[in-house]
Amino acid sequence: MKRLAIGHLSTAYHTAFILMGGDWVEKKMGVEANWRLFPTGPEMIKAFGRRELDIGYIGLPPAMIGIDKGLQIKCVAGGHVEGTVFTATKNYRTLGEVGTTDKVLSQFRGRTIGTTTRGSIHDVIIRRLIDQAGLQENVNVRNFEWADFILEAMELKEVVGGCGTPPLAVLAAKYLSGRIVLPPNAMWSNSPSYGIAATLETIKDSADLLEAFLKLHEEACNLAREKPQEAAEMATKAIGILDKNFLLDVLKVSPKYCASLPSEYVDSALSFVPVLQGMGYITKPLSKKDVFWTKIIDRIHKEKPHYGNPGKLA
Numbered sequence: 001m002k003r004l005a006i007g008h009l010s011t012a013y014h015t016a017f018i019l020m021g022g023d024w025v026e027k028k029m030g031v032e033a034n035w036r037l038f039p040t041g042p043e044m045i046k047a048f049g050r051r052e053l054d055i056g057y058i059g060l061p062p063a064m065i066g067i068d069k070g071l072q073i074k075c076v077a078g079g080h081v082e083g084t085v086f087t088a089t090k091n092y093r094t095l096g097e098v099g100t101t102d103k104v105l106s107q108f109r110g111r112t113i114g115t116t117t118r119g120s121i122h123d124v125i126i127r128r129l130i131d132q133a134g135l136q137e138n139v140n141v142r143n144f145e146w147a148d149f150i151l152e153a154m155e156l157k158e159v160v161g162g163c164g165t166p167p168l169a170v171l172a173a174k175y176l177s178g179r180i181v182l183p184p185n186a187m188w189s190n191s192p193s194y195g196i197a198a199t200l201e202t203i204k205d206s207a208d209l210l211e212a213f214l215k216l217h218e219e220a221c222n223l224a225r226e227k228p229q230e231a232a233e234m235a236t237k238a239i240g241i242l243d244k245n246f247l248l249d250v251l252k253v254s255p256k257y258c259a260s261l262p263s264e265y266v267d268s269a270l271s272f273v274p275v276l277q278g279m280g281y282i283t284k285p286l287s288k289k290d291v292f293w294t295k296i297i298d299r300i301h302k303e304k305p306h307y308g309n310p311g312k313l314a
Contacts, residue, residue: 003032004209007044007056010037010147012167012239012250013257014057014194015079015220021234024220029212039146040117048073054202055213059121060192060269061276064291068282072200074293075192077214077259079221081268081307082184083193084125085253087169088113088161089154090177095186102133104181112140114150114159119281122147125188126163128275154178165193166253170246184254190268190307193254195261203293211296218259218301225257225311255313258306261294265307 004025008016016035019025025033036053038044041062047053049071056073063075092107115122123143130139142159144150150162151171161181162168172178184191196217202210224231232247239247266288276282 002030002209003034004213005034005036005052005054007036007038007047007053007058009041009044009057009194010039011057011083011165011194012235012247013080013083013165013224015217015224016057017235017238018220018223018231019216021236021238024216025213028216029209031209031212040120042117042119045071048197048199051199054199054206055210056197057194058197059194060291061121061124061272061281062119063195063197064269064272064276064286065119065281067286067290068276068284073197074200074203075195075261075269075291076198076203076210076293077196077217077297078192078261078265078307079194079196079217079257079259080254081190081192081256081265082187082254083165084122084163084187084191085166085169085180085184086113086126086161086163086182086187087172087178088181090179092161092179092181094179094181095183101129101182101186105130105133105135105139107181108161109135109138111160112142112158113161113163114142114144114153115163116147116150117143117145121191121193122163122165124272124275124279124281125191127279129182129187151175166250169253170249174246180253188268190264192265192269196259198293207296211300214259214296215300221257221259221306224251225255225306225309225313228312252313255310256307258301259297260301260305260307261292261297262305262307264305266292
């Protein structure tokens with residue numbers, strides 16, 4: 001039986017958990033899937049560099065940092081946009097209450113907020129917003145190896161807020177009376193919260209397997225939008241410790257799921273390039289052809305992108 005080594009994150013709304021929960025790769029492709037969990041995108045990039053993965057679910061900034069260093073991977077499909085959210089303890093006011101992003105962030109003068117590892121998409125986005133607000137000397141950002149540790153740090157009052165994925169916001173609301181102070185659409189428009197990356201070797205030598213996998217990925221994206229109850233049941237089966245209602249709440253925080261790579265997705269991803277350069281994460285400009293390979297997804301996803309169509313999640 002053929003095998004695929006697939007890297008994924010703990011992010012609950014990624015289609016990885018639907019595919020795992022339903023054993024879709026094995027049942028629908030007849031391929032043995034070797035799923036590997038990583039704490040963050042930068043750690044997955046290291047595994048790509050060791051040639052341990054064929055495919056990975058990853059944010060675009062870590063992928064671009066790897067490509068800048070010579071890593072032979074390309075983004076071959078989308079997955080979700082606007083998946084970064086800033087949540088804080090209940091005594092901080094929200095964007096809707098204060099009116100501007102700068103005013104939200106000014107509340108954190110002299111405070112520490114948590115986010116994922118340096119170079120992750122959440123780290124890049126929150127540091128960019130802080131810089132734009134002129135608060136880089138006033139707001140401390142603490143990076144965590146695992147996103148799950150941010151919630152614990154909030155509970156221990158080591159940080160007063162966290163920038164991460166929708167699951168962080170839902171858990172903070174449930175256990176700490178946390179509030180979303182900056183929603184996903186206020187963080188970075190059309191930000192490519194994750195896509196599917198593949199090695200050039202996989203693209204060249206296993207294009208048939210890659211195409212079959214991307215078809216399953218698109219099917220799972222559609223399931224999340226059109227039949228969220230079913231998608232949540234499958235995903236929670238794979239995760240094992242979360243309840244279905246929790247995952248439904250997560251899906252609704254930012255219901256922008258699709259496998260396509262429209263210009264809005266690509267342009268937003270490439271707009272990270274000068275920011276990554278300014279932060280010292282990459283050394284040179286990257287173009288669309290450096291980062292993306294769209295031949296398969298353009299062929300199998302001919303209809304309009306679904307990112308703006310939340311389906312049953314609306």
